[in-house]
Amino acid sequence: xxxxxxxxxxxxxxxxxxxxxxxxxxxxxxxxxxGDWHVKNPTWYPGVEVWNTxxxxxxxxxxxxxxxxxxxxxxxxGGAGKFxxxxxxxxxxxxxxxxxxxxxxxxxxxxxxxxxxxxxxxQFLPLYFQGSYDGSNPASxxxxxxxxxxxxxxxxxxxxxxxxxxxxxxxxxxxxxxxxLGDLLALPGAVYALALxxxxxxxxxxxxxxxxxxxxxxxxxVIYLWLTLAGFVVISHDGLLASVRRWRWxxxxxxxxxxxxxxxxxxxxxxxxxxxxxYTLLVGLRGLASWCWVLAFLGLGMRYLDFxxxxxxxxxxxxxxxxxxxxxxxxxxxxxxxxxxIPDLLKWAIILLSSFTIIMVLYExxxxxxxxxxxxxxxKRLPKAPLAQPQPPTLxxxxxxxxxxxx
Numbered sequence: 439x440x441x442x443x444x445x446x447x448x449x450x451x452x453x454x455x456x457x458x459x460x461x462x463x464x465x466x467x468x469x470x471x472x473g474d475w476h477v478k479n480p481t482w483y484p485g486v487e488v489w490n491t492x493x494x495x496x497x498x499x500x501x502x503x504x505x506x507x508x509x510x511x512x513x514x515x516g517g518a519g520k521f522x523x524x525x526x527x528x529x530x531x532x533x534x535x536x537x538x539x540x541x542x543x544x545x546x547x548x549x550x551x552x553x554x555x556x557x558x559x560x561q562f563l564p565l566y567f568q569g570s571y572d573g574s575n576p577a578s579x580x581x582x583x584x585x586x587x588x589x590x591x592x593x594x595x596x597x598x599x600x601x602x603x604x605x606x607x608x609x610x611x612x613x614x615x616x617x618x619l620g621d622l623l624a625l626p627g628a629v630y631a632l633a634l635x636x637x638x639x640x641x642x643x644x645x646x647x648x649x650x651x652x653x654x655x656x657x658x659x660v661i662y663l664w665l666t667l668a669g670f671v672v673i674s675h676d677g678l679l680a681s682v683r684r685w686r687w688x689x690x691x692x693x694x695x696x697x698x699x700x701x702x703x704x705x706x707x708x709x710x711x712x713x714x715x716x717y718t719l720l721v722g723l724r725g726l727a728s729w730c731w732v733l734a735f736l737g738l739g740m741r742y743l744d745f746x747x748x749x750x751x752x753x754x755x756x757x758x759x760x761x762x763x764x765x766x767x768x769x770x771x772x773x774x775x776x777x778x779x780i781p782d783l784l785k786w787a788i789i790l791l792s793s794f795t796i797i798m799v800l801y802e803x804x805x806x807x808x809x810x811x812x813x814x815x816x817x818k819r820l821p822k823a824p825l826a827q828p829q830p831p832t833l834x835x836x837x838x839x840x841x842x843x844x845x
Contacts, residue, residue: 447673450507451754452743453735457501458757462764464493466790469772470782476548477769479776479785494656495697495724496731498590502662503732505594506669513605521602529595532762532816533588540766541582542566547769549576587765589654597666605670620675629681632668633729636661640721644712672736679740686737689730696727759805759815760797768793
């Protein structure tokens with residue numbers, strides 16, 4: 439596939455920003471859906487559950503595909519050591535900071551809101567390091583080794599290291615085979631074949647088995663691994679990108695239809711058992727629908743968002759700190775707001791707006807302006823101010839010359 443240096447894909451920046459904002463909005467609604475969460479509103483709503491189910495179908499798959507596309511540009515900028523160092527600073531450091539700080543506050547809020555602990559945060563803090571957090575089993579302990587919502591950073595770091603040899607080979611000595619693969623996938627409709635690995639894993643591997651059981655946000659980790667590689671493949675070939683852009687509307691239509699059918703079958707049948715024909719059909723439809731939605735977002739982004747603005751440049755730098763902060767801030771705000779005797783729609787609006795404001799204030803006035811915090815949040819250091827260049831002295835005419843001059 440083509441490995442030439444290309445201009446920055448501004449649409450990829452836009453999609454990264456929009457995807458994280460969708461995650462933020464999704465988490466604001468988790469207070470009100472029917473599933474359990476760290477903090478819950480006393481009343482839940484079926485409509486919110488429908489939205490949550492819809493968002494889970496494509497939200498994190500889209501983010502991992504975008505992450506894989508970003509890896510394409512990172513591989514080859516220096517050797518393996520530089521790559522690993524960059525990913526460790528960008529992903530592993532903020533994950534570790536989150537595990538030791540923000541995650542403890544999230545677990546604390548869950549414990550007190552679920553009646554599993556009474557006392558202050560500082561009384562709870564020594565207990566945080568006891569056992570291992572398991573949301574389905576409070577007795578297992580409190581230490582959130584995966585970092586709660588920061589599991590994404592850990593997963594992406596591991597994926598980057600695991601896939602690096604393959605990605606480096608594909609951009610190096612294997613680029614001829616890579617190019618031929620891209621040519622095939624660029625044929626009309628062939629890009630949908632990239633959904634097959636995820637579909638087959640979902641259909642025929644036991645969700646409670648050793649391969650698929652490690653899952654989060656609706657999908658197994660091994661499926662996220664494949665989607666990361668798929669993003670790397672898609673972004674690397676101009677013809678394949680053109681095909682994704684050309685098929686954006688069919689992809690969107692297919693995504694709507696397939697996800698609608700899957701949702702109808704799920705609510706009609708309930709949750710079928712693994713190994714049944716109903717289960718195979720349902721998860722197969724969901725897997726294909728998810729990929730169609732991802733392709734639709736990529737295609738629409740290429741068509742309508744391939745431009746840069748001051749906003750997207752600012753927001754693209756803020757994406758990672760925003761993601762790191764968002765769930766902790768949401769839970770802190772939501773813990774109090776859900777207890778207020780006001781309409782639930784107003785609760786949601788207050789949680790959304792006030793949390794967003796708090797996150798952006800923390801980012802702008804703390805994280806963004808100090809190198810120590812920038813490093814802890816996975817950002818690059820502030821550029822050093824250029825040294826002032828000495829200016830030559832300005833020679834002024836002497837007073838005698840002025841007095842002696844004639845007009």
